[in-house]
Amino acid sequence: MELVLNSSINEHLVDENEIINKPSSSFIEANTEIVSLDHLEKDCIIPVFSKDNESTISHFQFVDKCQQIIQKLLPGVLQKTPDIRVSHVVKGRIPSAIGKPAKDLEEHEKTIYYERCAFIIDLPSTKQIVNGNELTLSIGGVRAYNQENLYSKKSMEKFKVFIGFKNKVCTNLCISTDGFSNEIRISSIYELEDKMIELFSNYKRDNHLRMMERMIEHKLSETQFAHLIGKFRMFTHLDKHTQKSIFPISLNDSQINNIVKDYYQCPNFSRSPDGSISFWNLYNLFTEANKSSYIDNNLERNVNAYELINDLGKSIQNNIPNWFLHY
Known part of the structure; x- marks a missing residue:
């Protein structure tokens, strides 16, 4: 040294x-x-x-x-x-x-x-x-x-x-x-x-901003949110071959728990009175939960949250089946 x-x-x-x-x-x-x-x-x-x-x-x-x-x-x-x-x-x-x-x-x-x-x-x-x-x-x-x-x-x-x-x-x-x-x-x-x-x-800064602005256009109902969380928990227990065919998620169990807690309690990005939640709010629940990640994998998980939200949005917009979504 x-x-x-x-x-x-x-x-x-x-x-x-x-x-x-x-x-x-x-x-x-x-x-x-x-x-x-x-x-x-x-x-x-x-x-x-x-x-x-x-x-x-x-x-x-x-x-x-x-x-x-x-x-x-x-x-x-x-x-x-x-x-x-x-x-x-x-x-x-x-x-x-x-x-x-x-x-x-x-x-x-x-x-x-x-x-x-x-x-x-x-x-x-x-x-x-x-x-x-x-x-x-x-x-x-x-x-x-x-x-x-x-x-x-x-x-x-x-x-x-x-x-x-x-x-x-x-x-x-x-x-x-x-x-x-x-x-x-x-x-x-x-x-x-x-x-x-x-x-x-x-x-592409302008494109990044547009993609975040578009997140407000889509939302999940309370039932769809519950389905999404259930799928998150199931994902890690799938066999490796099946996992490769699904959009990857990198949040761990404790972070998923925090997402659920903040869905109810976050003062800025919690659910609406009818239980629905916009993709913008959901994205911020993901990135908030990610702040508990260690330094060496924090940025990768942050980007994964952005990609996941956009993938869900494309599926809804184009009516494409998505393993994580309940229609």
Whole structure:
């Protein structure tokens, strides 16, 4: 490991009790803590590939490079301070603290890095109103060292990057298929710029907005919603061959439970008085439930929710049989 001495980690951690009430804070909630970019730069050691001791690209480099690229591509557009969430802390100590009881360690004797990191940068001047909700254009990414083989020689490193919107009402991310790449592989941080420019160029922002606006056109009755939830629970128990013939879902059982709870209780996206629920509200129940996903699969599940809602909408609009729907 490359060692960066840590004088005081705590002063760079963000007080979650102060931030949790801010609408822009909780784009992801599962097993994470909020940290500052300064903390990632000054207090975290950098993992290496153990076979050749070559350095990995750090979380700080990733976030900082993304800020630079936004400034280059969108000059003059205000970008907010990155909202950074980390999880799965890896702790260590400096050589002089060998054998010292953990409770007696001084702050400067501790080392730390995080296996997983997710961040989002909001561009508050690029707002849109969709179905009565204010959405803000946002850019972000995920880095998860658990998806790298750090016991080998240095190889191409994997990153996930997205461009999409964040719903101000609930801080849910709205990410379309063409606004997300989960297979960016680079050998240096400088290659990230080309990959991000390619992603941003292929992102069809207007089409994404239209697709979300159209979600209000379709709805499920209470009976249809109950049928959908039942099918969700059945899906994971189907044989693999049958699953491949059905549109995949990636939400887990506890998230499905949260969808049902919010169908009744969510102050913003619950059912109508007659028990029906619009696809826009249903979509936001999906993305809200997804915030409990771990960092390393959160974005994929978010995109899966968008694709699933659109698939259900196409089936209703074109009267095409759908395994999840009750007609």
